[in-house]
Amino acid sequence: MSALGFAWAEARGVAHLLAETARAVVRERPASRVVLNQAFDVGNRSVFFILVTLGFLGAILNFQTGFQAQRIFGDTSLIGAATLPILVRQLGPTLVGLMVAIRVGTGIAAEIGSMVVTEQVDALRMCGAGPVDYLVKPRVLAGLIAVPALWVLGTGSAWMAGLWVTHLAFQTNPTTYINLDLTRGADVAEGLCKAVVFGVVIPVIAAHSGLRARGGSEGVGRATTQAVVSASLAVIVLDLVIGAAAFALRGGAGA
């Protein structure tokens, strides 16, 4: 029961911070150059990680699907066509989201958390720089830009890995694999929507955990753990919500 209560309190806190950040953005939008620099920084830190993990994901997905298809239908020519839409609207954004929650989420929570426990945030406040304005806002805006970019890169990496694997394992012709027939604009829209939402929510959750760190190294440890768990859970829940909404919008079960 207390786990549920804790989750609820956490969600309320995050929503509050999100609202505050939105207000801060409306009040004073930072220079585009600054935001772009930070987005680049965020992307840079994660790009290798995303390329590797999503690459393996693409390989696994195509291998598994191809293997089952071969077992059941004896034909692997539709693999590329069939896996791409799933990658674009589902596995791509979800796993990029989870990886960003892991990489960037812990990073932000660790940075802000250690600033809190060493009283640097208090010092900031004394200088008139509010933590939301100074620490949270730039990171959220950076995420807004960086995560969709990472989604594109990650999905691309998974797709390329799939091409390679199907060629090696099933001798599938690359030109057969590269098949955009089954991929709709709606799939891209769904994937992009998820990426944007994750890009905003993950930094907010991580910053929220960081700002509540208490008590030296132990507090920082707890904050980073909380950040990755909450952010990952949020990705999964939001994934379902957006996916279900997209499903309904596409006409649902009556399509």
Added chain:
Amino acid sequence: MIEFEDIHKAFGAQKVLDGVSLTVSQGRIVYIIGKSGAGKSVLVKHLVGLVRQDSGRIRFEGQEITHFTERDFFGLRRRCAMVFQHSTLFDSMSLLENVALPIRRHLGATQREALEQARAKLALVDMDALGDRLPAEVGDGLRKRVAIARALTLSPRYMVFDEPTTGLDPVNAVRVDRLIRDLSDRTGVTSVVVSHDLRSIFGVADRIVMLYQGKVRLDGTPVEFRTSRDPVVRQFVTGAVEGPMAL
């Protein structure tokens, strides 16, 4: 008996020990003193293998431990225990469980037996009533006493104390001093104490070794220290701000 022979130790570019030699006889209380950062803690940590020398030799009870592996040190650590500067209790367990841990691990006791024996050890330092508290819930002085109790669980013949009274209020400091003296008088334990607490030094020590700039400056009895004409020693003893020792 403990013998350090020409020990050198550097951390990166900083030379901390520059040819230190000293001998500690059985049953004695030896104080290693010097200003902060003089290498006192580093020196005594060599004894239990938490720091390894760059060059030089160390003998423990006649046995050469210079090239001991971590595995080899396990045997030694049961005969030579260490009390850390910040007590360093395990904060995920109660005070009682802290003391019970080595009993359980080394004396083949079950957890329940170990807890009972731990309670007896805590009683020796007047801490048995607070056994169920967590380390974070009690003050520094009390933690220090529990740390000492924990170190005594395996009945070591040698004890290393790293700044046992630093940061303690005067009452608790005196208590710790008495414990160290009692140990030596009643059980013949050999104690090596790192300290810069002058009152403890002159009250408890059988012998004093002063480290300065990585070397042994003076090695003698408390009387020899108090009456020394060496300007460095004098500055330390009188606590003067001016003198050869840079602050």
Added chain:
Amino acid sequence: MSDAVARLGAGALALAETVGALALFTARVARAALRPRLDRFETWRMLYRVGVESLPIVATTALFAGAIAVVQTGANVVKFRAYEVVGWAFGFSVFREIGPLLVGLMFSGRVGANNTAQLSTMQVTEQVDALRALAIDPIEYLVLPRVLSMVLMMTTLAVIGNAFALVGGIATSWGMLGVDPWVFWNSFAEYVTLTDFANGVVKAAAFGLAISLVSCHFGLAVRGGALGVGRAVNSSVVASAISIFVLDYFITWILK
């Protein structure tokens, strides 16, 4: 330009160093495991803690994962009127892939990160040195119980997670696609094999092993104070995630 190359080179070196350190650590743990002097008390304590920590989050994730799997394949199911196949498709993809992968990632976040946080805090406050001074081997006392309990728990969670995902899947396909739970269950029971199930369990065990070794290593190898702890947790979850994907790929390949 040369600056970028230098950074790339430095990055590669750092990576090699990390992988090497991890390999050395694994070897030390393996050696300690050969003559296990397991602390029974500590192991039970770990088992309890890991289980309590991970169960709620894994159950929730699995529930959602099951729902997501159905929603995503829903359009195709409707289009091809493949209602009977839903159970089977769900079964094999969740049991073999999505289940262990998501459970692994959530476990890494919940348990792995926490583990690294605790061990690194201990290391930074000299408690690990205090253990050594008491002639207690940190690998035997701290690491082995954690490795054992995390592997056991991950394996158990894979099974429990599958059950929850099934519930989520059945509920969603009934609610959104109008697939009768019986139909779902029939196609599931008919076509999903024990091999599919075993496949997922093997993966889960492997993930558990990787997560435990990685999280313990980064915890004990921490340098610096509060920020060091944060960085250690960061490195730990990143390395765990990479290990999970790499292992997933190779096990999928080997066990086909």
